[in-house]
Every structure is written in C-alpha cells, then in structure tokens.
Amino acid sequence: MELRRLKKHLCKLVCRPVLHCSLNCPADGRTWVPFGGRCYYFVHGEEDTIKSYTFERAKTLCQGFELLTIQSAEENDFVIKYSPAVWKNNVNVWLGMYYDTNSDDMRWFGEQPVGFSNWEDIFSSSDLVPLDTCVALHSNTGKWENVSCLEQAENGVVCETNQKAEEAKQKPSALLSALVILSVMAIMGVSAVIWFLQHKYKVGSTFLTAFEYHPPFRVLDTDRSCLVEAEETDSVP
Known part of the structure; x- marks a missing residue:
C-alpha cells in the first residue's frame, strides 16, 4: 500500500x-x-x-x-x-x-x-x-x-x-457467495461429527466391536470338546 x-x-x-x-x-x-x-x-x-x-x-x-x-x-x-x-x-x-x-x-x-x-x-x-x-x-x-x-x-x-488495460476484477454474485459459505459450513459440520465419533468410540469399544466379523457356522471350542468326549464314550467296548 x-x-x-x-x-x-x-x-x-x-x-x-x-x-x-x-x-x-x-x-x-x-x-x-x-x-x-x-x-x-x-x-x-x-x-x-x-x-x-x-x-x-x-x-x-x-x-x-x-x-x-x-x-x-x-x-x-x-x-x-x-x-x-x-x-x-x-x-x-x-x-x-x-x-x-x-x-x-x-x-x-x-x-x-x-x-x-x-x-x-x-x-x-x-x-x-x-x-x-x-x-x-x-x-x-x-x-x-x-x-x-x-x-x-x-x-x-x-x-x-x-496503455496497459487493468484486468477487471469480477465481483462474485450473491448466490455464488452463499453456495461457497454453505459448502464450507457443510465440510466443517462433517469434520466435527467425524472428530466426535473418533474420540467417543475408540478401539475396543462396544461401538467398534459390534461390527466384528463372525464367520457363519462357527464351532466354539467347548462344543468341540463335548463331541470328542462323546465319541470316546461310544467307542468303549
């Protein structure tokens, strides 16, 4: 200036x-x-x-x-x-x-x-x-x-x-300005939600473990032991 x-x-x-x-x-x-x-x-x-x-x-x-x-x-x-x-x-x-x-x-x-x-x-x-x-x-x-x-x-x-002509500076329209402001506010809102969820539900919490993958027809270890004992009992003369 x-x-x-x-x-x-x-x-x-x-x-x-x-x-x-x-x-x-x-x-x-x-x-x-x-x-x-x-x-x-x-x-x-x-x-x-x-x-x-x-x-x-x-x-x-x-x-x-x-x-x-x-x-x-x-x-x-x-x-x-x-x-x-x-x-x-x-x-x-x-x-x-x-x-x-x-x-x-x-x-x-x-x-x-x-x-x-x-x-x-x-x-x-x-x-x-x-x-x-x-x-x-x-x-x-x-x-x-x-x-x-x-x-x-x-x-x-x-x-x-x-003379060198100065480039005319176009004034942004009111609609364009409003769209830009709304876009910024939306991005800030989404960022705030993500930040909140990351801090509230950490690794090992119920929120994340609720989405753990359990394969279908999974046989638990206790069930296996029962089946083995049953087989041994049936095979005794």
Whole structure:
C-alpha cells in the first residue's frame, strides 16, 4: 500500500496538472505521459544531445515502441501543447507514417489508415519519390509536412504505445457467495461429527466391536470338546 502511494506521489510530480496521471504506461525508467488511452515519451536528456535524427535513428530511439501516430485533432493539439514542457525551441517531430505502394497512399505503421491529417501545404513536397516520402510535424504550428525519409534529419522524436488495460476484477454474485459459505459450513459440520465419533468410540469399544466379523457356522471350542468326549464314550467296548 505504501509503495503504491509513493508511485502516485512521484507520478504527480512528473505529470502535468492538465493531464491524468496513469500507472499503466511502460515502467522502463523513462517518463511516459498518458493521454486518451495512449502513452507518449518525448525523447530528451542524454539521448537528445545531438538533436538531429534520421528516420531510422528515430525508430531506434523508441526501443521497440511506435513512432508518434496522430489519429485526431485532440491528439495533435496535445503534442503541440506538451512539446514546450520538454523542448525549449520549436522542433520538427517524425511521424510514424510511410507511403504504401499497394494503395498509393500514406499509412501509419501498424497498417492503420490515415483518418485524420493536418497538412501544411497539401503534399508540399510532391516531387519526392513515393518510397522516400515520410512526414514531420512542426511543433510551432501543428502542421504536417512531407519530407525525405533518407536525406532529411529532424530534431524531435516522440514514441507512443497503448496503455496497459487493468484486468477487471469480477465481483462474485450473491448466490455464488452463499453456495461457497454453505459448502464450507457443510465440510466443517462433517469434520466435527467425524472428530466426535473418533474420540467417543475408540478401539475396543462396544461401538467398534459390534461390527466384528463372525464367520457363519462357527464351532466354539467347548462344543468341540463335548463331541470328542462323546465319541470316546461310544467307542468303549
């Protein structure tokens, strides 16, 4: 209980007041910020000393998590408003988007279609080769721009993942609770009866000897002696 309180206290110190702090984000030592069922890590500190990342380097910094994907205007605004708390100057953030040659359209990693977009100028860099087309978000305007995946280097990286859903604890029904209680009481009652009988009727008592097995047509020793004497008497001349 004390450990959980300490976690909540530390979380309040790290998270901004406008955000709801969550303990369901990855516990990998980095500061993840929850928003709308997702967790976000704004790359900073030692890993942000160069502040110049190729697209491949940006994906590596996320350490197996996704690059930033934006599915709504609210999510786009969240990234813009939180960026100044991490970076002093304006940055261009890599988005986890690529050009899909099968559909001839942009898609998010994870194969989600691009439902929401906020282009600065509609496909401003249309001269890019499709396979070399990536997207960057400008933190000062919130607008998106097509950039080269191979030749461009941006100075902002945001990683993203789903919050871990807590398993719902099902409350037992009243009927189930009653059945469990009755079962326990029945077991205790039977155990008490057995214990009572074991202590009242010990080995050698009338209760146990009453169930001794006597084979049928048993001839007692006294009867045998009488028969022997009778035979001897009859055999005398």
